[in-house]
Amino acid sequence: MPENRQPAEAVNxxxxxxxxxxxxxxxxxxxxxxxxxxxxxxxxxxxxxxxxSGCGKTTxxxxxxxxxxxxxxxxxxxxxxxxxxxxxxxxxxxxxVRGAGIGLVAQEPALALNPVxxxxxxxxxxxxxxxxLPWRRCREEAARALAEMGFADPGRIFASYPHQLSxxxxxxxxxxxxxxxxxxxxxxxxxxxxxxxxxxxxxxxLLRDLVERHRLALLLISHDPxxxxxxxxxxxxxxxxxxxxxxxxxxVFRQPRHPYTESLLRRLTPPTxxxxxxxxxxxxxxxxxxGLRKTYTLRRPFGAKRAVxxxxxxxxxxxxxxxxxxxxxxxxxxxxxxxxxxLLEEPDGGEIRLGGQDLVALPRRQRAAVRPxxxxxxxxxxxxxxxxxxxxxxxxxxxxxxxxEDRRQRALELMEQVGLPxxxxxxxxxxxxxxxxxxxxxxxALATRPRVLFLDEPFTGLDLPLQTQIAALLLDLxxxxxxxxxxxxxxxxLAGSLAGEVAVLDGGRIVERAAPADLLxxxxxxxxxxxxxxxxxxxxxxxxxxx
Amino acid sequence: xxxxxxxxxxxxxxxxxxxxxxFLLADLSPGDATAExxxxxxxxxxxxxxxxxxxxxxxxxxVRYVRWLRSVASGELGWSVAFDAPVGPLLWRRxxxxxxxxxxxxxxxxxxxxxxxxxxAARQGSWGDRLGLAASAVLLAVSxxxxxxxxxxxxASTGLLPAGGMASLDYDALGGWGRxxxxxxxxxxxxxxxxxxxxxxxxxxxxxxxxEALESPFVQAAxxxxxxxxxxxxRHALPAAAKPxxxxxxxxxxxxxxxxxxxxxxxxxxxxxxxLLQAILARDLHVVxxxxxxxxxxxxxxxxxxxxxxxxxxxxxxxx
Numbered sequence: 001m002p003e004n005r006q007p008a009e010a011v012n013x014x015x016x017x018x019x020x021x022x023x024x025x026x027x028x029x030x031x032x033x034x035x036x037x038x039x040x041x042x043x044x045x046x047x048x049x050x051x052x053s054g055c056g057k058t059t060x061x062x063x064x065x066x067x068x069x070x071x072x073x074x075x076x077x078x079x080x081x082x083x084x085x086x087x088x089x090x091x092x093x094x095x096x097v098r099g100a101g102i103g104l105v106a107q108e109p110a111l112a113l114n115p116v117x118x119x120x121x122x123x124x125x126x127x128x129x130x131x132x133l134p135w136r137r138c139r140e141e142a143a144r145a146l147a148e149m150g151f152a153d154p155g156r157i158f159a160s161y162p163h164q165l166s167x168x169x170x171x172x173x174x175x176x177x178x179x180x181x182x183x184x185x186x187x188x189x190x191x192x193x194x195x196x197x198x199x200x201x202x203x204x205x206l207l208r209d210l211v212e213r214h215r216l217a218l219l220l221i222s223h224d225p226x227x228x229x230x231x232x233x234x235x236x237x238x239x240x241x242x243x244x245x246x247x248x249x250x251x252v253f254r255q256p257r258h259p260y261t262e263s264l265l266r267r268l269t270p271p272t273x274x275x276x277x278x279x280x281x282x283x284x285x286x287x288x289x290x291g292l293r294k295t296y297t298l299r300r301p302f303g304a305k306r307a308v309x310x311x312x313x314x315x316x317x318x319x320x321x322x323x324x325x326x327x328x329x330x331x332x333x334x335x336x337x338x339x340x341x342x343l344l345e346e347p348d349g350g351e352i353r354l355g356g357q358d359l360v361a362l363p364r365r366q367r368a369a370v371r372p373x374x375x376x377x378x379x380x381x382x383x384x385x386x387x388x389x390x391x392x393x394x395x396x397x398x399x400x401x402x403x404x405e406d407r408r409q410r411a412l413e414l415m416e417q418v419g420l421p422x423x424x425x426x427x428x429x430x431x432x433x434x435x436x437x438x439x440x441x442x443x444x445a446l447a448t449r450p451r452v453l454f455l456d457e458p459f460t461g462l463d464l465p466l467q468t469q470i471a472a473l474l475l476d477l478x479x480x481x482x483x484x485x486x487x488x489x490x491x492x493x494l495a496g497s498l499a500g501e502v503a504v505l506d507g508g509r510i511v512e513r514a515a516p517a518d519l520l521x522x523x524x525x526x527x528x529x530x531x532x533x534x535x536x537x538x539x540x541x542x543x544x545x546x547x
Numbered sequence: 548x549x550x551x552x553x554x555x556x557x558x559x560x561x562x563x564x565x566x567x568x569x570f571l572l573a574d575l576s577p578g579d580a581t582a583e584x585x586x587x588x589x590x591x592x593x594x595x596x597x598x599x600x601x602x603x604x605x606x607x608x609x610v611r612y613v614r615w616l617r618s619v620a621s622g623e624l625g626w627s628v629a630f631d632a633p634v635g636p637l638l639w640r641r642x643x644x645x646x647x648x649x650x651x652x653x654x655x656x657x658x659x660x661x662x663x664x665x666x667x668a669a670r671q672g673s674w675g676d677r678l679g680l681a682a683s684a685v686l687l688a689v690s691x692x693x694x695x696x697x698x699x700x701x702x703a704s705t706g707l708l709p710a711g712g713m714a715s716l717d718y719d720a721l722g723g724w725g726r727x728x729x730x731x732x733x734x735x736x737x738x739x740x741x742x743x744x745x746x747x748x749x750x751x752x753x754x755x756x757x758x759e760a761l762e763s764p765f766v767q768a769a770x771x772x773x774x775x776x777x778x779x780x781x782r783h784a785l786p787a788a789a790k791p792x793x794x795x796x797x798x799x800x801x802x803x804x805x806x807x808x809x810x811x812x813x814x815x816x817x818x819x820x821x822x823l824l825q826a827i828l829a830r831d832l833h834v835v836x837x838x839x840x841x842x843x844x845x846x847x848x849x850x851x852x853x854x855x856x857x858x859x860x861x862x863x864x865x866x867x
Contacts, residue, residue, distance in 0.1 A: 067771055091776070099773030106771070111764035116786045116861055125782070126772045161862040177772055 011083040012040040013184040013217035014064070014102075019077035019087075021056070021063050021241075033059045035241045036077070041217035043184065046208070048232025048249065049221040050264060052463035053434055056241040057221045058107075061189045064219075065102045066094040082184060100130040103178030105188035109170035109195075113162040119170075120146065120158030123177045130181050145180040146173070150206060167330060168199035172206065179210065186210075189221045193460070196330045196490035198534035204230040223463035225265050229253065229542040237261045253542070263465050286484050287318035287341070287452055292350035294336055294508075310336040312508035313350065318452065321478070323485045325499035325516075327492050327531060333508040334488045338454040341486070342376040343367055354451070372402055372448035379457040381437035385429045391415065391440055392425040398447045414443040417480070418473060435466050442473070446481055453478075455487040459494050471498045492535040496520060504528045551851070558847035565843045566619075569836045570612050579604050579830055581628075602628055615833065624840075625833030629826065634837045637822070642804065642841055644713060645811065645818030649803040651734055652741035657796075660746050664753025669780055671758055679754075683747030691744045695813040698740045709733050711815035737814045741807055745799065752795050756788035763787065789860045797853025801846040804838075 021034040034056040041047045051057045062068050064079050066086060079086040081101045086094070098104065106112030113119055124142035127133060133141070139158075146154040149172040162170055171191060178186055188207065192200035208231040211218045220232055228235055229249065236246040237258065244258045256262045294311040310333050318324055326334045339345040341352060343359060352359045359370055378384035385394055395411040404410070412422055418439040424432065432440065438458070445453055458474075459467045475498075478485055489495035496502055496516030504512040504519070506527035512519070520536075523529040581598055584590045599605045603614060615625045623633040630637060667676040686694075702710040709715065713733050721729055760766060761784045769783050799806075804819055811820030819838055826834035858864050 065771065067767070095773050095775050097773070098771055104768070104771035106764065106768040108764060112768035114765045114769065114783050114787060115863060116789070117783070118862075122769070125774065125778075129774055129778065163863050174768070 012042050013082055014219065015040045015080040016064065017078045019063060019079060020075045021059050021068065022073055022075050024071040033241050034063065037238070037243045039236050039246060041185070041219060043215040043217055044211060045233055046211050046218040046220055046231045048228030048235040049219060049238060050223070050225060050228055050235055051238035052223060052264065052465060055238045057238055058189055061187050061219065061221055064187060065098045065104065096130070099126045099183065100181045101183050101185065103183040103186040105178045105186065105191050106174050107190045107193060109167055109174050112174050113170060115162050118158070119160055119162055119165065119173045123173065123180050126177055126180050141180055145176040149176050167195050168202060171195060171203050175206065179214070182214065185217045185219070187219045192227055197492065197538060198329060198530060200227070201534050201537045207231055225253065226538045226542045230538065237264070264463065266464060266468070283319040283321060285317055286320040286355060288353040289314055289316040289341065290351045291315065292337070292340060292352065293348045294340055294345065295348050309508050311340065311347070314508070314510055316503065316510060318484050318486060320484055321482060323478070323498065323500040325495035325502045326486065326488045326505055327490065327495050327502055328505035328527070330490060332505040334505050335456060337505065338376060338456060338486065338488050342374045342454050343371050344376065372398065373451045374454070375445035375448065375450035376454040376456065377441050377445045377458060379460060381434065381441050384441060385437060387428070387430045389429050390426050391420065391429060391432060394429060394440055395443045395447055398444060402448055411447065414446055417477065418443045435462065438470060439473070442477065446477065449481065450483050452484045452486060455485070457489055458487055459489065459491065467494065474498065492520070492531050493539060504531065554851050561847060562840055562843055566836060566840055567612070569839050570608065573832050573835065574608050579832070582830060602626065624837045627831050627834050629829040629831040634833045637834065638837050638841060641817065641819045641822045644816065645804055645807055645820070648734065648737055648811070648816055648818055649741065649807050651738040652745060652807070653799055653803065655738060655742035656745040656749055660749035661753050664750045665757050665780055665785060667754045668757035668761060669776070679750065683750045686743055687747040691740065691809050692813070694740045694743055695810050698736050699814060702736055708736050713817050737810050737816050740814070741810050749795065752792060756791050757784050760784040760788040786860065790857065793853050793856045793860060796856065797849045800849030800852055804845050805842045
């Protein structure tokens, strides 16, 4: 390894060379996860790292500041921060680097902040740890960093606990925490994955600003090329632990040299309805919702109650073979609506008619008999599956509850249909990949032959090829099982590409309903316009690069 | 604070229920405080009957209960037949002694178990951790009885510590400092025995809760910003793990009065334990009911303290 220290001007803030990382498996064998990757990021430059889930992006992000889990190890290569080698440093030395030399913006802002410490303190403590200033000065530094994040009232943010902030606010706080010591390098791993489109656009704009203002070297990691197109000057594409392509953004996005890159860049292909049925026109009405209301009462143990109207009178008609997308900002009532429709939540008023029968008025016991016909596929497949079940058990379970015949046979068929080979049947749920878990959830939901299938954010966290696959699978399944499809999404692009019709929710009401193309072209309601604008901004960045 | 008031109201109702139940159950068991006298040929049946009238034992159950309630209101808490004295003062002094012992033991157990648990959580699977787990497993398996007997044998054979009681014979002659030292010497053995029996539960709870918190994304995120290990443990993981620990603390407050009965009896600590034993054997109903009620009071208080602590520890509970 060359040991010559060069003057600071000539050195890139971050240089990764020939880096290989191995993980030790359950049987003690070492498997390579990242192999011989290398890139450099200059000051004021944003490098995008693109790849599907499981390609080694996050491992790379963890390996750079020495944060690999106990079963991971850098086996070869070098990571240099301003010319200083980081591989092989002690934990103590790395603690000094993290936060001061390399700032880390976490993936999930909802989980990245300690719930029992005021967020201002959490920013200030980073200063305290690295600079050893008196607390008062640390708080001032933290307040300064927060003020730079574009908050209208940084004082309120400083004194808040994480649960009092919105997703976007929390992400700004974690960015402030990563930047408060002015590190030359910042790593942001999927900083927008859990945020809705409008907020994502704001966060990305903020990051771009900060990169320019502070001459940061930013490593931005995402599975979504639209996110990278928004700020990254250069793009690195990873697959199965290796870099398959890297270069200036325009070059990579316009003329991808590797077919894999091409597959990542393809937009989610709008599916062609297989049976040619025009959803909504003249087909029998299946689900008829009128004036549905739901109010949550937030009860504090030591204080007053507060009522929140999650649904303020929703009217909705769904045809027997409809593909309807419910879109809206986070907090607009989408999730509450599907949870009420799937009878998992008791509405406070209104009607839900399924084939003419009002389900809200049904006594509890009879409602249980209707429930198998209304299936909800949850957002987080890892949380929605019992980790002690095998794949086959998970699919069989609902049939067992319904006392159906030939369960095993049918479960295997269902798995086959969602693209899970029989070899996976006995595999424990935790050892399935993210995509496989999603397929398994679909199989489970179809086990009771539902008349309506609800999908809550079915594409979150999936890369484009996988999104395309799942979308195509859904259409296939709908053709063979004949159910109405109602999906919830905050991503208008994705929702629009799968659904025949889009309903926009805002403030617990449906404010607009239109065909996706019409909505994108002429949004009528302000809430729809906001969604369309956000989607345009994100996609526009991408198109601007590609055109 | 309206919340606290309503909680205390519920607590009172609970106490009323507990007292009624104890009266009913005591009435179902055969015999009363005069049962043994009746077997004694030297006491005439007339004298026994007179005693029964004097203590009101001949009256029907509801009447006895209402009488008892009245004496509770006056602070007497009923009348002990065995001691021929009001129950209240009798209980207060004994309960005070028990509290001195139990609180000391609890503080001892927590002061050792919390750092030990945090330490173990930070070094899961290490030799030190395994040793700690093994030690707490042994303590968990060995009953207080054995621990107390062991302690007694040790004290008796070495003579380092007084082997029982709460004060030396010359206690009254000692000065303030001497009295404190005398008390501490007598307290040491039963307190350590009690603390040892409480240690494994706290140790394991702390270890599990902190280990889980260490895995959480926010601790990892804080680590990613260079927060050093020690601070991660004490400032980030421990407060975030406080919820189950606070509940445990509430439970252990609830058990303060009743947890030490066995140890008190064996090491002859003049607390509630020996009194309760005596009272049960003598069928001294009001003393038994009084002791049960005191335990219930601690149950209510312990839960209230746990809730208040949780309110203080966890901003999400405050819900602002």
